[in-house]
Amino acid sequence: MQLRERLRDYALxxxxxxxxxxxxxxxVVVFNMPRFVxxxxxxxxxxxxxxxxxIWGHALQTLYTTLVGFGIAVAVGLLLGWLVGYSAVLxxxxxxxxxxxxxVPKVAxxxxxxxxxxxxTVPAVLTAFLISFFPIVVNVATGLATLEPELRDVLRSLGAxxxxxxxxxxxxxxxxxxxxxxxxxxxxxxxxxxxxETVASNxxxxxxxxxxxxxxxxxxVFAGLLVIGAMGVVLYVGFAFLEGRLTSWAYRK
Amino acid sequence: xxxxxxxxxxxxxxxxxxxxxxxVNLVYRAKDSSTAALEDINMSVGKGEFVVVAGPSGxxxxxxxxxxxGLISPTEGEVRLVGQRVRGPxxxxxxxxxxxxxxxxxxxxxxxxxxxxIVEPHRxxxxxxxxxxxxxxxELLESVHLTGxxxxxxxQLSGGMQQRASLCRALIHEPEILLLDEPFGALDAFTRExxxxxxxDLWLERTCTVxxxxxxxxxxxxxxxxxxxxxxxxxxxxxxxxxxFSRPRTLEGCFEPEFLEMFRRIREQIGEVxxxxx
Numbered sequence: 417m418q419l420r421e422r423l424r425d426y427a428l429x430x431x432x433x434x435x436x437x438x439x440x441x442x443x444v445v446v447f448n449m450p451r452f453v454x455x456x457x458x459x460x461x462x463x464x465x466x467x468x469x470x471i472w473g474h475a476l477q478t479l480y481t482t483l484v485g486f487g488i489a490v491a492v493g494l495l496l497g498w499l500v501g502y503s504a505v506l507x508x509x510x511x512x513x514x515x516x517x518x519x520v521p522k523v524a525x526x527x528x529x530x531x532x533x534x535x536x537t538v539p540a541v542l543t544a545f546l547i548s549f550f551p552i553v554v555n556v557a558t559g560l561a562t563l564e565p566e567l568r569d570v571l572r573s574l575g576a577x578x579x580x581x582x583x584x585x586x587x588x589x590x591x592x593x594x595x596x597x598x599x600x601x602x603x604x605x606x607x608x609x610x611x612x613e614t615v616a617s618n619x620x621x622x623x624x625x626x627x628x629x630x631x632x633x634x635x636x637v638f639a640g641l642l643v644i645g646a647m648g649v650v651l652y653v654g655f656a657f658l659e660g661r662l663t664s665w666a667y668r669k
Numbered sequence: 670x671x672x673x674x675x676x677x678x679x680x681x682x683x684x685x686x687x688x689x690x691x692x693v694n695l696v697y698r699a700k701d702s703s704t705a706a707l708e709d710i711n712m713s714v715g716k717g718e719f720v721v722v723a724g725p726s727g728x729x730x731x732x733x734x735x736x737x738x739g740l741i742s743p744t745e746g747e748v749r750l751v752g753q754r755v756r757g758p759x760x761x762x763x764x765x766x767x768x769x770x771x772x773x774x775x776x777x778x779x780x781x782x783x784x785x786x787i788v789e790p791h792r793x794x795x796x797x798x799x800x801x802x803x804x805x806x807x808e809l810l811e812s813v814h815l816t817g818x819x820x821x822x823x824x825q826l827s828g829g830m831q832q833r834a835s836l837c838r839a840l841i842h843e844p845e846i847l848l849l850d851e852p853f854g855a856l857d858a859f860t861r862e863x864x865x866x867x868x869x870d871l872w873l874e875r876t877c878t879v880x881x882x883x884x885x886x887x888x889x890x891x892x893x894x895x896x897x898x899x900x901x902x903x904x905x906x907x908x909x910x911x912x913x914f915s916r917p918r919t920l921e922g923c924f925e926p927e928f929l930e931m932f933r934r935i936r937e938q939i940g941e942v943x944x945x946x947x
Contacts (some may be wrong), residue, residue, distance in 0.1 A: 566770045573738045574787045574842075575758040584786070588774045665774040668824050 455635040463635035485544025486605040493549040497556025518550040540612040547608035548601040559593030592666035595659035687878035688714040693746035708903035721893035729904030730882040763844035769831035771823035778819040781806040809837040829860035849881040900942040
């Protein structure tokens with residue numbers, strides 16, 4: 417049983433990944449795709465090995481801006497989410513603004529950020545933050561706003577004030593919502609960083625891909641994509657693990 | 670009838686009265702309509718008394734308890750707890766609800782400890798007295814036969830077990846008045862009867878006043894010293910019966926002719942109330 421579950425959890429995703437690579441390789445070979453249109457996985461891998469040291473540096477830069485931006489998004493998202501979920505007045509006041517803000521394509525904001533902060537790390541961090549804080553706010557606010565009135569009455573009948581109700585019930589109750597949103601937000605943060613790097617940076621995987629595509633080095637572009645994908649998966653798994661440990665009660669395990 | 674009652678309640682000295690309602694009216698106001706939820710409620714509950722309010726669903730029984738708990742305030746009239754006018758939630762009250770409403774992220778023990786983290790003076794000495802409080806919570810869990818489940822999470826246990834823990838939570842801060850809002854309403858018949866006995870034992874062990882609200886008339890007669898019948902919309906207390914049976918009562922006692930007679934009478938009263946309002 418244990419072994420079977422392990423097999424399902426690890427072998428299945430690996431299998432689909434390998435199958436996808438095989439299909440990709442097959443298509444390239446069968447249709448004889450030119451390298452600058454669609455490079456084969458083997459070519460991408462070769463390119464990755466060749467540029468390995470350069471890719472590492474850029475990847476670390478992207479990881480750094482993503483995590484810093486994501487960290488700010490978590491702090492701001494939790495705070496705003498709690499505020500908006502806690503107070504109906506603030507909800508009414510802030511929600512339309514937040515939705516409007518989230519509807520703005522973040523690519524459009526990057527040039528403005530460049531005017532304010534110059535090119536490089538700061539716009540990437542800020543874009544990562546801007547793109548990833550919204551799901552956190554919405555989820556945390558929902559978690560608080562859907563608090564069962566019965567649970568609130570339990571605490572109120574003991575004479576608990578609003579803050580105590582929040583601290584004892586609201587806060588723990590939002591945790592599953594918070595972790596669910598973190599998994600979405602961390603992958604979005606990558607999107608933000610890479611967008612900013614492609615537009616305005618001379619470091620990072622985004623920059624690497626733009627530079628490579630301008631030289632028609634498509635295998636390197638794909639290598640960059642794969643690196644981002646891999647980093648995204650690793651962080652997602654990390655947060656899924658944390659979620660399982662910290663909010664196991666919500667999954668009743 | 671209401672005169673007699675007024676005299677009876679006046680005869681009791683004010684110190685021996687745990688809960689008193691004085692001409693209480695409650696009107697729920699919505700945007701363009703208002704519903705009279707409770708009308709002209711007069712009642713006094715002696716200290717240590719076990720009072721049951723029985724009535725059809727939607728008659729305002731829960732509202733009655735919420736008034737005592739200070740969760741809502743009356744439109745007119747006054748509710749007093751041990752001589753003090755109710756102005757908000759008070760620590761002399763412990764309340765258990767129809768659903769166990771345990772916090773799923775806490776273990777049973779932590780759930781039972783919750784009131785001590787909120788109610789003074791326990792709150793400020795919680796850290797210092799933690800060991801003593803945990804012992805007390807464990808003893809309570811033991812008294813309702815939940816030994817060994819202290820570290821389980823509520824959702825791992827059955828509804829009856831959760832409801833027992835909910836009773837413990839309502840009692841841990843030693844309230845003078847225990848309010849029970851149909852606490853056994855969602856349980857199956859066997860578990861319900863089992864919990865009647867548990868509740869009776871808990872009550873006999875301490876000196877608290879209990880006010881139980883229910884639509885189960887056997888439950889009302891089995892548990893109550895005094896049973897009030899409540900009518901629907903607006904909610905008023907129409908009848909009051911004293912239940913003379915000695916304690917501790919047993920489940921076998923439910924089949925005695927006196928018990929059945931009492932049960933039949935209260936059932937008739939409720940029937941009349943229902944006919945009048947439908």
